[in-house]
Amino acid sequence: MQHLIEAWDGEEVVVRRDRRTGAWIFVAIHSTTLGAAVGGTRMKPYESVDDALGDALRLARGMSYKWAAAGFDAGGGKAVIGVPEDLDTAERDPLLRRYAALVGTLGGLFMTGPDSGTTSRDMDLIAEVAPGSAFCRTVPAGGSGNPAPYTALGVFTAMQATALRTFGEASLAGRRVLVQGVGSVGRELIGLLAEAGAEVLASELTSSGAAWAAEAGARVVDPAAAVGTSCDVFAPCALGGVVSAATIPLLDCGAVVGAANNQLGTPEDADLLQERGIVYAPDFVANCGGAIAALGIETRGWTPEATRSRIVAAVEDNLGEIFDMADGAGISTDTAARRLAERRLAMGE
Numbered sequence: 217m218q219h220l221i222e223a224w225d226g227e228e229v230v231v232r233r234d235r236r237t238g239a240w241i242f243v244a245i246h247s248t249t250l251g252a253a254v255g256g257t258r259m260k261p262y263e264s265v266d267d268a269l270g271d272a273l274r275l276a277r278g279m280s281y282k283w284a285a286a287g288f289d290a291g292g293g294k295a296v297i298g299v300p301e302d303l304d305t306a307e308r309d310p311l312l313r314r315y316a317a318l319v320g321t322l323g324g325l326f327m328t329g330p331d332s333g334t335t336s337r338d339m340d341l342i343a344e345v346a347p348g349s350a351f352c353r354t355v356p357a358g359g360s361g362n363p364a365p366y367t368a369l370g371v372f373t374a375m376q377a378t379a380l381r382t383f384g385e386a387s388l389a390g391r392r393v394l395v396q397g398v399g400s401v402g403r404e405l406i407g408l409l410a411e412a413g414a415e416v417l418a419s420e421l422t423s424s425g426a427a428w429a430a431e432a433g434a435r436v437v438d439p440a441a442a443v444g445t446s447c448d449v450f451a452p453c454a455l456g457g458v459v460s461a462a463t464i465p466l467l468d469c470g471a472v473v474g475a476a477n478n479q480l481g482t483p484e485d486a487d488l489l490q491e492r493g494i495v496y497a498p499d500f501v502a503n504c505g506g507a508i509a510a511l512g513i514e515t516r517g518w519t520p521e522a523t524r525s526r527i528v529a530a531v532e533d534n535l536g537e538i539f540d541m542a543d544g545a546g547i548s549t550d551t552a553a554r555r556l557a558e559r560r561l562a563m564g565e
């Protein structure tokens with residue numbers, strides 16, 4: 217734990233072990249340069265406590281970049297609740313309430329939203345305990361609701377922008393797209409791709425998710441074979457670290473554009489992709505739609521229509537600039553995206 221925190225470039229980590237459930241809670245605040253930290257709450261079992269902390273630290277940094285690239289005055293943070301595999305379902309809500317009380321003690325330094333393993337209903341519960349600290353509450357509770365359709369819209373836009381650079385046309389009609397992970401965002405994305413006439417392939421670990429994808433008209437592929445499956449666009453929409461030194465040689469695609477946070481195992485993996493001629497849409501640029509919607513709707517009063525057009529414009533503009541910067545300077549798209557975000561972070565200092 218010490219080594220991970222010392223190697224990290226963020227501001228603060230709050231650690232709580234929940235004695236009742238054995239869960240570990242980490243609230244990582246990476247940067248408040250642009251404003252109070254805003255980031256999702258991820259709730260899942262981890263193999264080790266260090267894995268949970270490491271995830272929180274990386275995800276929090278990603279949020280700093282995401283907000284900076286999206287042009288919002290928010291800081292980067294993330295919460296991870298590492299729960300035991302056998303967490304009693306009756307213990308889940310009380311655990312979330314104790315977590316919410318912890319967030320409340322931070323006095324507005326960190327505000328949260330849904331992420332893998334949490335929903336808008338959970339945000340309602342968090343806001344009951346710590347008012348003002350949760351975005352994306354359900355619509356009846358006064359929030360902007362499930363952000364997944366907005367995240368998917370941003371990823372879909374990123375795919376079109378990347379297709380234009382990679383294949384010479386933005387249309388996804390007839391393109392073979394492999395969606396890895398049929399979670400809340402993956403499902404929305406499959407819907408958009410099907411509507412656009414793409415040939416959709418899907419891989420999913422749960423049988424319910426796989427059944428959903430088949431029902432939606434996707435060809436379901438074995439998760440173990442997903443990375444090596446021939447496609448035009450590979451779309452990681454599950455957890456992070458899918459694109460790494462181990463998997464890049466296996467990829468059989470023209471581009472990687474997905475919704476997952478932290479898709480690359482290490483920053484150098486972007487160079488490996490570039491060497492293979494695979495175009496990468498940096499994750500925190502492609503997947504910013506949900507975050508933009510949360511703040512746009514709840515703090516700026518945007519309508520759903522305005523929110524959608526802002527997301528499309530933000531993704532198109534940022535990716536256009538990033539692809540140009542990468543071509544011009546001979547750097548990877550990931551490095552270019554980081555430079556763009558760092559430039560905006562520096563302006564906020």
Ligand code: PHE
Pocket residue numbers: 254255256257328329330331332351352363477503504506507510
């Ligand atoms: N958790 C999502 C993300 O990683 C979306 C989100 C972030 C929603 C922050 C609300 C607030 O972008």
